[in-house]
Amino acid sequence: MSVELASHFESEFPGRNEQIDQLLALLGQPDDPTPPGIFVYGPAATGKSSVVRELFELYNPDGQQYALVNCIECFTPRLLFERTLNSWAGHKPSPSNRYANYARCENLVDFVNYIRDLLVVADGGRRANDTHYMVIDQAERLRDRGPMLLTSLLRLSELTGANISVVLISNVIWDKFRPRHGGAPEPFAICFPSYTKQQILDIVAKDCPADEPMPFFMTFVDAIYEVFHRNCVDLNELRHLVAMLYPKFVQPVFEKQATRSEFPRLFKLCQPYFSAASERLYLREISTSEWQKNSAIASAKNNPDDITHSIYQMAEGSTDSLDLPYYTKFLVIASYLASYNPSRLDAQYFSRGSGQTGKRRRGRKPAAENSLGGKDRQQLLGPKSFAIERMLAIFYSIISEPADSSVDVQIQIASLVTLRLLSKTSSGDKLDGIKCKCNVSLESVRSISRSVKFDVDRFLYDFA
Numbered sequence: 001m002s003v004e005l006a007s008h009f010e011s012e013f014p015g016r017n018e019q020i021d022q023l024l025a026l027l028g029q030p031d032d033p034t035p036p037g038i039f040v041y042g043p044a045a046t047g048k049s050s051v052v053r054e055l056f057e058l059y060n061p062d063g064q065q066y067a068l069v070n071c072i073e074c075f076t077p078r079l080l081f082e083r084t085l086n087s088w089a090g091h092k093p094s095p096s097n098r099y100a101n102y103a104r105c106e107n108l109v110d111f112v113n114y115i116r117d118l119l120v121v122a123d124g125g126r127r128a129n130d131t132h133y134m135v136i137d138q139a140e141r142l143r144d145r146g147p148m149l150l151t152s153l154l155r156l157s158e159l160t161g162a163n164i165s166v167v168l169i170s171n172v173i174w175d176k177f178r179p180r181h182g183g184a185p186e187p188f189a190i191c192f193p194s195y196t197k198q199q200i201l202d203i204v205a206k207d208c209p210a211d212e213p214m215p216f217f218m219t220f221v222d223a224i225y226e227v228f229h230r231n232c233v234d235l236n237e238l239r240h241l242v243a244m245l246y247p248k249f250v251q252p253v254f255e256k257q258a259t260r261s262e263f264p265r266l267f268k269l270c271q272p273y274f275s276a277a278s279e280r281l282y283l284r285e286i287s288t289s290e291w292q293k294n295s296a297i298a299s300a301k302n303n304p305d306d307i308t309h310s311i312y313q314m315a316e317g318s319t320d321s322l323d324l325p326y327y328t329k330f331l332v333i334a335s336y337l338a339s340y341n342p343s344r345l346d347a348q349y350f351s352r353g354s355g356q357t358g359k360r361r362r363g364r365k366p367a368a369e370n371s372l373g374g375k376d377r378q379q380l381l382g383p384k385s386f387a388i389e390r391m392l393a394i395f396y397s398i399i400s401e402p403a404d405s406s407v408d409v410q411i412q413i414a415s416l417v418t419l420r421l422l423s424k425t426s427s428g429d430k431l432d433g434i435k436c437k438c439n440v441s442l443e444s445v446r447s448i449s450r451s452v453k454f455d456v457d458r459f460l461y462d463f464a
């Protein structure tokens with residue numbers, strides 16, 4: 001059985017033969033003794049969860065010897081315990097049982113007792129000899145579930161008298177995972193290192209479209225790797241970029257603008273998409289569906305500058321998707337001005353009256369010089385905290401007409417804090433003199449300003 005599994009995994013998961021052999025050696029036969037804990041660790045997107053899940057699905061097809069639980073889904077010990085008992089008992093919540101679990105398990109003591117009843121007492125101990133596995137993904141979250149939970153899980157075999165092994169899957173090394181109080185047995189560690197370039201190319205080769213020649217596709221993948229691998233170390237992100245960019249790379253071939261043998265020309269025609277993908281798609285400033293929808297209208301027949309401009313407009317369109325109310329947009333603008341303008345210049349920029357222009361000209365001081373002789377730009381230093389009262393003063397100064405009496409500005413400020421467009425910097429118990437800072441980028445503020453026909457650059461100290 002182990003030989004069959006090994007041959008299957010060699011073709012399914014390139015570059016993971018050593019780790020798969022270690023796991024198969026630890027599992028052995030169903031009644032073989034196993035370590036009480038197995039710790040699978042490594043960087044993100046290195047195949048840890050996929051390999052372990054596939055291995056157990058082939059090792060035990062009926063699924064009653066292992067329980068796969070994710071600490072993101074099972075965010076309390078009770079969910080963790082009940083999901084495990086359901087898997088080991090072969091119980092599935094359904095309409096016939098009113099979606100009830102196998103047992104209600106509130107704490108660790110109940111969990112140990114239910115395991116004894118299920119694996120030791122129920123069938124005279126026959127199932128206690130077969131190893132049962134508790135596979136916990138995102139296991140680093142167990143550190144926040146109480147000081148004794150992790151230690152107790154690694155000692156389940158000792159506490160219950162059954163042959164139980166706990167498999168922990170994590171991105172964190174064991175030295176940062178080990179309980180501080182001690183008492184936890186050392187698990188058998190299996191490291192999944194980062195993929196090499198050749199291993200990455202072998203994996204991405206599986207994504208080649210059926211109607212595309214493999215050598216041409218792999219030439220494109222190699223170019224994508226060279227462009228993005230320094231900033232994009234996640235294999236899943238790299239596969240996502242390949243899936244999004246390959247249709248645009250091959251589009252000139254179908255439009256008779258180039259042939260498949262003219263790779264440099266194809267690369268040059270696709271260059272605007274590479275730049276936009278690194279700054280917009282990879283950073284998730286636009287979604288995958290938005291990228292596909294907006295890039296579909298662009299063509300290699302167009303001017304490359306027009307293509308770049310249209311792609312960069314996608315991110316601005318995504319900002320408008322927040323669909324903020326009219327006065328809330330001005331609150332965002334006011335918060336940005338309060339974060340990036342010196343408070344001493346508020347009177348010059350926002351005072352109203354006939355002498356506003358002259359006052360601004362007379363009050364203009366020479367730009368501050370840094371140690372290198374250049375102007376200190378607040379855009380490079382980041383947002384500064386401001387008092388809510390100052391933001392409101394700017395807000396009432398920049399709106400063209402008085403706000404409607406039905407508008408509750410305080411509720412809208414609270415909504416901006418909830419949306420993380422504003423972040424509170426003062427202590428939580430402070431009721432007066434609350435301070436915040438703006439979390440919105442300059443491009444987003446400019447987009448919002450255009451939607452309300454407000455020239456924000458004219459009021460920014462860095463651009464005035």
